[in-house]
Amino acid sequence: MVKKCTSSHLIPIIFAALTWFIIIPSHANLLVSNNEVKAWVDQYVLPSYKNLHQANLHLQTHAGGLCDAKSLHQLDKMQPHFSKALEAMAYSQAIDGGPMQDELRNFQLYFWPDRNNLVNKQLAKLIDESNLQVLQELGLEHASVALAGYPALERLLFEPYYRQTVIQDQEKFGCYYIVTITNNLVRITAAINEDWSAKWRAQLVGPSVSNSRFKKPADQVSFIFSNIDVLLTKIITKKLAKPLASKVTKAKPKRLESWRSSNSLIMLKANARGLTDSLNITLKPALIRAGETPHWHQISNHLSLIQQKLDQLPRPLVTHLSEPQHWLAVNALQEQFIQLQAKLRELYPRLNVHLGFNAYDGD
């Protein structure tokens, strides 16, 4: 026998449905899951730091014999390995938090931007004084961060003045300093890898109140997307806005990063790959699961356009940025990054992502 469905029966159902509709957040199913957090760590973070460490090991290996047969040719042979290391670092920049920040490793590896030209000042002083303390074990750990990483090494490998200084120095201070920098780079990236494997991975994928870093799932996803947002901000405001300036006649090509080694564009491309891979691993499945595929298509479209624009730019960017058509192209590239960031920020509240409310904009 079928019961009649009366209006009095319907009232509790309607009430329950309304209550569910009201209470449950509209975006409850839009959360990035723990599987995606794990995938991000295992498929992006750990491999990117492993590659960076490998690149530094290669650099170290090629620096090893430098002092026995120092020559411009030997310095030339190190250059591609230096560029590979910078590229690997740029790819890893979608994760700049965590172990990278401990002990100021981010500054030690890559002191950029260098608003006060500290690297040039410190390097000139160091070479002039041949300060042997820097060459001691952990000497660079206690020296200025401007002397500890890639920017100083870039000058020694690519700037004619420093190249000649390294080759002509009978005391071999310059070449031993190059070896010391490569040792320091290896030490830093080994520590970053070790910290991720030993502590950070487990902490990031297992939030709980007893977890000493990540208490709630909201902390996990905020960590991931804050890192992504930090990179986007860095690209927009530092890597592109400063060299572009307000118009082509005011362009400042030497505000591009790593312009001395012509790696500016290579690093931007690696940044874009890091962003693309991170978003593919984390955001794409969450949006598709939530039935929000059109949003992913928009983001994917931004990423494709960024890639296209990067591919169309000439190398080295430092020699072309002041040309009107290329300035406009870089300006358009910046606009694409801005639009991507805006689109992501539009989605963050729905992902329960809080982009460091006080961390970004406290008082």
Add this chain to the structure above:
Amino acid sequence: MSTVDLTLPTSRRYFMRQVGIGMLFALNSCASAAKLNNSGYWAGTAKQGGFYWLIIFDAQGQVQRQIKLPSRGHGLQQSTRGQLVVCSRRPGVWMLLLQNPLAKPQWLGVTLISRLSGHCCFSSNGELLYSAENNVQLAQGCIGVWDAHSGMRLHQWLSQGIGPHEIQLSHDGTHLWVANGGILTQPKHGREKLNLATMAPNISYLRLSDGTLTQQYSIDESQLSLRHIAVNWRNQVAVACQYQGPAHVRKTLLLLISGGHINYLSCDPKTTIGLNNYLGSVAFDISGEWLSASSPRGHRVVVWRLVQGVEPIYHQSLAITDACGLSASNGLGGFIISTGTGQIYHYAAITKTLSAIETGDHSANDFSWDNHLLPKQLC
């Protein structure tokens, strides 16, 4: 009656959700009123759904009232009579005054010449209200003096420095501690820092009867902006700083004024680096012997103990994402910690136990809690 200011709906779901929250508050209002009248309350400001709110909790941590703010708020203070004031973030133009947690909001405005800098406090009897301000014409800090009942502005004094930020009453209520952060800003330049090379921060001690400067403390680190302060019953002042120098240089950020001297409270180098040159808030516990400071940029809270009120000993560092709001809880060595990611925690320093506080309101996790919390123990 609890209040929710509904905003224009941006979407059907958002509208329904806001209506739903409003219905829940309305259903709860009678019980809420009784709770808030009979026991204490505490409060914080937060961002939610693109808007800024004052959120008032009952003593059990349940959200009881929320009031929409015209813009982002910053500091909160409660008087001994139960009045509550919220100050807008710098460069601010409004203060929200409630004579009690259920009272009708009184909105106090400042002139365009004197912009609020984020903090205010009551006199010990709750008759007067003091606000930290930047006088645009003088390029000097000022303290606005207000009638805490009518909301009428009475007069003003110089803060004895540039960029006053947090102000707090002395232990006996006769003086005002002023953290002159040293950073010059002008409304036409927004929040841009205009004098980083010539900063001269100080902590000034003003006599409340006439605003006279009776003592002033400064440090040799001119780019260490002295911004937030907490005062205990011994009139010791904890000072939380923000370093304005190069990011790769890390400084000790917590200071203590005690016995007429100002001293640095140094942590181990790793913790100092981890604080990222930025402390957002500082608080004493109810005994005045435990001290905590938050670093949202370092995602950390550091805790110190002043043994017998004299010797400061570093106690613990907690890693908490975007932690900033801090206040004393009711227990000895207890602190409430709020985060920009919507979490609220209780930390018991004696047992070194951190526990999450559930606010009861499903939507509370959507709040991005702002810089400061109202001390719970004053309720």
